[in-house]
Amino acid sequence: MIDSSSTTSKKTMTNPILTTRQKVEKSLARRRAAETRFRLYGMASVFFGMLCLVVLFTDIASKGASVFQQTSLATEILLDSDYLDLTKDSSADEIRFANFEGLIKRHFAKSLKPKGRKAKRELFKLISPGAAWQLQDLLLANPTLINTTISIELLMDDDVDQWFKHDQDLEIDEMNNRLSEQQLGWINTWVETGRLDTHFNTLFFTNGDSREPELAGIHGAIKGTLLTLMVTLLLSFPIGVSAAIYLEEFAPRNRMTEIVEININNLAAVPSIIFGLLGMAIFINIFGVARSTPLLGGLVLTLMTLPTIIISARAAIKAVPPSIREAAYGLGASKNQVVFHHVLPLAMPGMLTGTILGMAQALGETAPLLMIGMVAFVVDVPGFINDPSTVLPVQIFLWSDSPERAFLERTSGAILVLLSFLVLMNTTAVILRRRLERRW
Amino acid sequence: MHSLPDHYGTLMALWTGVPALILLLTWHLLEGPVINHLLVAQLPADIQSADSAQIQLAISKVYNLAAGSGLAPDASLMPAVNHLAALNDRTLILNSGIALSLCLVCCVITYRRIKPQLRARTEMENIVNLLLLSSSGIAVLTTVGILASVVFEAWMFFQQVNPLEFLFGTTWSPQVALRADQAGSSGSFGAVPLFLGTLLISSIAMTIAIPIGLMAAIYLSEYASENVRQYAKPALEVLAGIPTVVYGFFAALTVAPFIRVLGTDLGLEVSSESALAAGLVMGVMIIPFVSSLSDDVINAVPQSLRDGSYGLGATKNETIRQVVIPAALPGIVGAVMLAVSRAIGETMIVAMAAGLAANLTANPLDSVTTVTVQIVTLLVGDQEFDSPKTLAAFALGLVLFLSTLILNFVALKIVQKYREQYD
Numbered sequence: 064m065i066d067s068s069s070t071t072s073k074k075t076m077t078n079p080i081l082t083t084r085q086k087v088e089k090s091l092a093r094r095r096a097a098e099t100r101f102r103l104y105g106m107a108s109v110f111f112g113m114l115c116l117v118v119l120f121t122d123i124a125s126k127g128a129s130v131f132q133q134t135s136l137a138t139e140i141l142l143d144s145d146y147l148d149l150t151k152d153s154s155a156d157e158i159r160f161a162n163f164e165g166l167i168k169r170h171f172a173k174s175l176k177p178k179g180r181k182a183k184r185e186l187f188k189l190i191s192p193g194a195a196w197q198l199q200d201l202l203l204a205n206p207t208l209i210n211t212t213i214s215i216e217l218l219m220d221d222d223v224d225q226w227f228k229h230d231q232d233l234e235i236d237e238m239n240n241r242l243s244e245q246q247l248g249w250i251n252t253w254v255e256t257g258r259l260d261t262h263f264n265t266l267f268f269t270n271g272d273s274r275e276p277e278l279a280g281i282h283g284a285i286k287g288t289l290l291t292l293m294v295t296l297l298l299s300f301p302i303g304v305s306a307a308i309y310l311e312e313f314a315p316r317n318r319m320t321e322i323v324e325i326n327i328n329n330l331a332a333v334p335s336i337i338f339g340l341l342g343m344a345i346f347i348n349i350f351g352v353a354r355s356t357p358l359l360g361g362l363v364l365t366l367m368t369l370p371t372i373i374i375s376a377r378a379a380i381k382a383v384p385p386s387i388r389e390a391a392y393g394l395g396a397s398k399n400q401v402v403f404h405h406v407l408p409l410a411m412p413g414m415l416t417g418t419i420l421g422m423a424q425a426l427g428e429t430a431p432l433l434m435i436g437m438v439a440f441v442v443d444v445p446g447f448i449n450d451p452s453t454v455l456p457v458q459i460f461l462w463s464d465s466p467e468r469a470f471l472e473r474t475s476g477a478i479l480v481l482l483s484f485l486v487l488m489n490t491t492a493v494i495l496r497r498r499l500e501r502r503w
Numbered sequence: 504m505h506s507l508p509d510h511y512g513t514l515m516a517l518w519t520g521v522p523a524l525i526l527l528l529t530w531h532l533l534e535g536p537v538i539n540h541l542l543v544a545q546l547p548a549d550i551q552s553a554d555s556a557q558i559q560l561a562i563s564k565v566y567n568l569a570a571g572s573g574l575a576p577d578a579s580l581m582p583a584v585n586h587l588a589a590l591n592d593r594t595l596i597l598n599s600g601i602a603l604s605l606c607l608v609c610c611v612i613t614y615r616r617i618k619p620q621l622r623a624r625t626e627m628e629n630i631v632n633l634l635l636l637s638s639s640g641i642a643v644l645t646t647v648g649i650l651a652s653v654v655f656e657a658w659m660f661f662q663q664v665n666p667l668e669f670l671f672g673t674t675w676s677p678q679v680a681l682r683a684d685q686a687g688s689s690g691s692f693g694a695v696p697l698f699l700g701t702l703l704i705s706s707i708a709m710t711i712a713i714p715i716g717l718m719a720a721i722y723l724s725e726y727a728s729e730n731v732r733q734y735a736k737p738a739l740e741v742l743a744g745i746p747t748v749v750y751g752f753f754a755a756l757t758v759a760p761f762i763r764v765l766g767t768d769l770g771l772e773v774s775s776e777s778a779l780a781a782g783l784v785m786g787v788m789i790i791p792f793v794s795s796l797s798d799d800v801i802n803a804v805p806q807s808l809r810d811g812s813y814g815l816g817a818t819k820n821e822t823i824r825q826v827v828i829p830a831a832l833p834g835i836v837g838a839v840m841l842a843v844s845r846a847i848g849e850t851m852i853v854a855m856a857a858g859l860a861a862n863l864t865a866n867p868l869d870s871v872t873t874v875t876v877q878i879v880t881l882l883v884g885d886q887e888f889d890s891p892k893t894l895a896a897f898a899l900g901l902v903l904f905l906s907t908l909i910l911n912f913v914a915l916k917i918v919q920k921y922r923e924q925y926d
Contacts, residue, residue: 087816094818094821095818097818097820097821098818098819098820101820101823101824102722102726102820104718104722105718105719105721105722105723105725105726106722106726107718108714108715108716108717108718108719108722109719109722109723109727109735109739111715112715112719112738112739112742112787112790112791112794113735113738113739115742115787115790116738116741116742119745119749119750119753122753122757123749123752123753126756301638302638302641303638305634305635305638305639306635306638306639306641306642308635309632309635309636309638309639310639313632313635313636314639322643323639323642323643325912325915326642326643326646327642328911328915329646329908329911329912329915330642330645330646332841332844332845332907332911333649333848333904333907333908333911334844334845334847334848334849334850334875334903334904334907335848335850336848336850336875336878336879336900336903337649337653337848337900337903337904338649339878339882340649340652340653340878340882340896340897340900341645341648341649341652341653343652343882344652344653344655344656344897345648345651345652349536350532350535350536351534351535351536351539366641366645369641369642369645370642373639373642397624397628398628399624399628399631399632423744426746427744427745427746427747427748427749428746429746429747429748429850429851430747430850430851430854430875430879433879433882433883434878434879434882434883438883456746456748457748459748459749459752460748460751460851460854460855463748463751463752463755463756463855471756474752475752478749478752481746481749482745482749485744485745485746489744
């Protein structure tokens, strides 16, 4: 067909009046090019989405990977009983009040001999305040160590840590001048003697928040997140499932039910920050729930995730085929027996999947929690749902505001932890769906 | 017998537990306000006649004193403090006592009713249905609560600030003077810069999200093989599952500096917190909202329409552009509207990347602020509840709630109508 047409098209070049067939053939090249272009746009769009995902993950992973390493200095230090005013039999309280910071300062002043007050101050700045707590913890665990020389890896300040992990090979003028020349001199001698080294950063996972970047950790935020999610789950799952059962199985088809349905669908799309306003005006001001607590956070997040859970639970109930219901009715079951003995167990996997996805949404939510006081600087790890606490996304928000470079690394690290929680929850949901959900 | 043994058992359990539980819950909800009210009566007369802020302050002092915090004891407050301690003791005994006796009474009454003639199953089922009904009522109560709180506080705000000034004024500087003679913080609540800022950032986001989301949906539903679709679709949806605070961090620390460097190289003046950075990242976040909704809509277009078009000799792309998209247009418009409402309500990205300066500008390289950012800034931290600064946040919340509600409502209606058309 193409061969025959090519001969005719040559002839028509001189003839201005074209037949329909010739018009079509003439336009084919253009139309096919348009087709290819359109297809390419589509591919490019999908590719762009994926690219954004990859860029986002690599950017955050590259910024945050170094948080899992922390720099410390191997040193041998005498736990001087006279200076600390402690004996082998000292009580835990006495150990807690001993001047370990002074001991460390004296130790370094002796070995490096800084000249003048300024030099001393610069030297002491290199060591983290956490180093004193390391010694204290050591003695608390084993008081007999007093008056012996111990070798220990002392925690370094975040400036040293950042320099050692990132800037070591840079020229001095390329650095952001956080460290003076003299400080760099001391650090370099430590590096040359191999005393400065990095270790796995356990403090990041065991500490609460702190103003010192090297001591700031996510333990408090993770605990707060878990408590908040626990409250959310305990409230939203039963309420959401009951509401779904009612709307799907018992509600009469009338105007009232329709309004409730529209209302739930709209509620699912209300901006999350509005729920923060609600929490503030109703829970805090009227009911007097304490601010900054996982209980309050959980209540607000419950109201926020409820529509999501109701919608997915209804879909799960809808997916149970009518034949199951009819069989149960046929055996004489009451409406409630049909629902609770047959429909609900079969819809449960779908409901659980929806609930996990709702929880994942709640886990990443920040805006409403900012407004109910979860932005407070909380150092202590919360014990229960009425202790002041923060949550992981809010912690990320707080740290991202801090100017120190070490906090940038910690923010990214916290994001990595948050994302891995999300991946875990979503994978569980997918696996649950694959394994338990039946196709009818 | 009418019912099975466990029906009688469940009925007993429900009657014993539920009334007491309801009582305890209401007690806890009302306890705070009632105690506050009782305490106010114990305060010295001069505080009682003062304004609500002073009473609030005195009450919180009383609470702190009663909790034994290291405040200096104030003799005039001591009656209230002692009263609070007594009340606390009494409420604990009272509420557990009353709850327990209610349990007992209900238990005994139900136990005496249990006979073979009792239609226990029916009664139990009615109670269960009532519980189910009240669960679905919570969703309605949430909406009522949102409306009530936002409207009430916004009403208080409009008592102090003219609504017309709020809606059409062009200067936004919510700092209210603490002293009468203070300079430079007159408190001016013209929200137009915020509305324009929101609009600017949302339109940047939508210029990214609409074409890319729509093309991705078309490609995935019309061109991609089942294999590609199976992996590409969830991968795109991951973009919607990433917490917004992560996007905010990415926008503020990676995209914004990048745009700044790029702009400076091109000789443009770029603010370090540009609307462009926030808008671009928000656009990426919204892509999956547009794409997965449009994907559903495109899939719902009957195959017969496509076959008809192919039969007339149209190419695939002509079929899509001239048949499928027009047929799916209402649904796509609905999807886009939902995405817009998402963009307007988005908080964290703009809070972290767009800045606080209420500039009246349409330049995407400038720093702008949005409605959501201002709500967060006005409400984070300590605040007194009757200052116009705090109340302004609720007025903004009302505007935000109403605009997103209208968008969602219309969009859902359109999508629903569209679905019915091809069902």
